[in-house]
Amino acid sequence: MRTHRHDPLPSSQKAEADAPLADEVVVAYQPILNGATIAILLFVLYDLLTRLIFPNPIYDGPMLVMNVVGLTTLSIVYMALRRNLSSRHLEIAGGVICLVLFLNSNLQQLLSFEQENLVYSILMMPIFATLLPRRRAIVIAVAFCCAALAYLVHVNLPHMTSNYLSVGFAGVMAAVAIAMIIRNSVLNAVKARLEAVRDRETAEQLERDARHLAECDALTGLPNRRSFFLALDQHIERLRSHGEPFILGLVDLDGFKPVNDTYGHAAGDEMLKTVAERLCDIADETVTPARLGGDEFALLAAIPCTLNETALALGHRVEAALSEPYELGEYTCKSSGSVGLLICNDPQVSAQELMERADHALYFAKRALQGKAVVFNAALEQEMTASSQLDKALRRSDHEAEFSVKFQPQYDLVKSKVTGFEALARWDSPELGSVTPDLFIPAAERAGLIRGLTQTLLSKALREMASWPTDITLSFNLSAHDLMSPQAMDSLLDTVRQSGLPASRIEFEITETAMMSDFNQARRAIDQISAAGHSIALDDFGVGYSSLQYLQQLPVSKLKIDRSFVSQMLEDSSSFKIVRTMLALSQSLDLGCVIEGVETEAQVHILRTLGARHVQGYLIGAPMDADQIDPILSTPMPLRKASDPARPPSLRRARA
Secondary structure, eight states, X not given: OOOOOOOOOOHHHHHHHHHHHHHHHHHHTXXXXXHHHHHHHHHHHHHHHHHHHSOOTTTHXXXXXXXXXXXXXXXXXHHHHTXXXXXXXXXXXXXXXXXXXXXXXXHHHHHSOOGGGHHXXXXXXXXXXXXXXXXXXXXXXXXXXXXXXXXXXXXXXXXGHHHHHHHHHHHHHHHHHHHHHHHHHHHHHHHHHHHHHHHHXXXXXXXXXXXXXXXXXXXXXXXXXHHHHHHHHHHHHHHHHHOOOEEEEEEEEESHHHHHHHHOHXXXXXXXXXXXXXXXXXOOTTEEEEEEETTEEEEEEOOOOOOHHHHHHHHHHHHHHXXXXXXXXXXXXXXXXXXXXXXXXXXXXXXXXXXXXHHHHHHHHHXXXXXXXXXOOXXXXXXXXXHHHHHHHHHHOOHHHHEEEEEEEEEETTTTEEEEEEEEEEEEETTTEEEOHHHHHHHHXXXXXHHHHHHHHHHHHHHHHTTSOTTOEEEEEOOHHHHHOHHHHHHHHHHHHHHTOOGXXXXXXXXXXXXXXXXXXXXXXXXXXXXXXXXXXXXXXXXXXXXXXXXHHSOOOEEEEOHHHHHTTTTOHHHHHHHHHHHHHHHHTTOEEEEOOOOSXXXXXXXXXXXXXXXXXXXXXXXXXXXXXXXHHHSOOOOOOOOOTTSOTTOOOOOO
């Protein structure tokens, strides 16, 4: 069996790989060249002085010139070696030093041959092998020495040529040995140094990579939550020490979950990366974007200003950038981003308080002005204070004692009778008085109290339902937090089973927004509800993002058309057409349909002509206490005008 072997590198690639090492070896020779230059410089200087003190008319003239030239050349080389030269220049410097020594020795022999001075020709071989860093230079230098030795012996001592050939060979061997010893020593030292450098660079790169992973978001490359809060602390410190105000912005994508659920997580990731790129495009050296997690982003603008206009200008740039179409592979979609902005100019406010204020501005933007920027102001400050008081009262509340359930009838236009009731939550707080559901339900969700509250309200509703006729149903709303918790769903369904009431009489209402946080988990919860025998109604139909998708993928048995369409049906032709279309859709899909917000006989008349059957609203009856239900069920209930003076003109239905 043949084993796989890597092919050796081509000679050209190997040469390229060895080139940096060879250059480092040459650079390592610089201290050797420094020392040799000084030694040879002193030798030439000594030779010059000796000839000046003890002149020899035979050859002192040429040798004096040679020594002066050598001193000058060596001085220039020494001065050059004081700086960090390239490997090429160091090789030239070594060659110049050897050339000066070679010419000095051989010129003297040519002018006045002395047999004993032939030893210099032998000694120069190991000296050149020591000084020259590259093999090719050593070979050339030793060859010149051998040639010069052979010439001098042949001309002056021809009868001793064979003797000096053996001496020359010994010099060559000595040069080879010294060259190998020095080169191997230098090479090992260089390799060790390069390895240490590589290890240090690797460690530094690993440190940079670890710091990048710790400080940057892996998907978008933006600073992550940790980096953002470190930067926020730095801005706060500069505000306190130098009085430099700054802008804090929180950005949340509108409709990201439907995109993620519809097109897949890859498309969702691509959308997040596109958002990051757009935030970077609008940022300059004073604005820093970051990703806090999910589809939440943040901005820190180190702008020395206190004007709302400056903050809004930044917000409008974000609005415009995020409202552009998104190219997600095969798909193109539209979306937007809500922005909450805060001008931070109070040095006494902590980072947590700043985030709470910016988050409240973002919450207001998503609630009232989706896709727009909102700057935190005095009105929002007052609202946030009230919200904080509400949260505190809610945490201290006794669910069993303070919360109650009211029931609003649902009317069958064909049978002319009440067929069911929707359970609606009410809170009578000893601290705050009567609190409307549109305030305490979101607060309970934010505080993580909604699951316990849902359990309490369902238990109360079931206890009251036990005395109803067997053909009357109960409609009960579920929160997104209920759907997202398998434990909460098990507990709620177990509560129904323990009540002994048939599952078919209890209908659970869900909204599209309740499914947007995690559609897959919501679908599992809804399948669990359906498997337990309960029917499911899709509430506020037509208001959300992907109603048709939910109708296709979920076991929905009923639609509830939102009151916002019904209230404008007589004055607005578009609302009329929407109601007509949704009724036709429910009929074609064989789904039940409840029309909410019915308040006038004229609305009922139109709904009858459109084929509506089940209606709910103040014309049928206001939300009522349990003890008011029996009289309604025991006597025929004609439709009437909504004239209840206790009904607020725009009371929003509570979610239980």
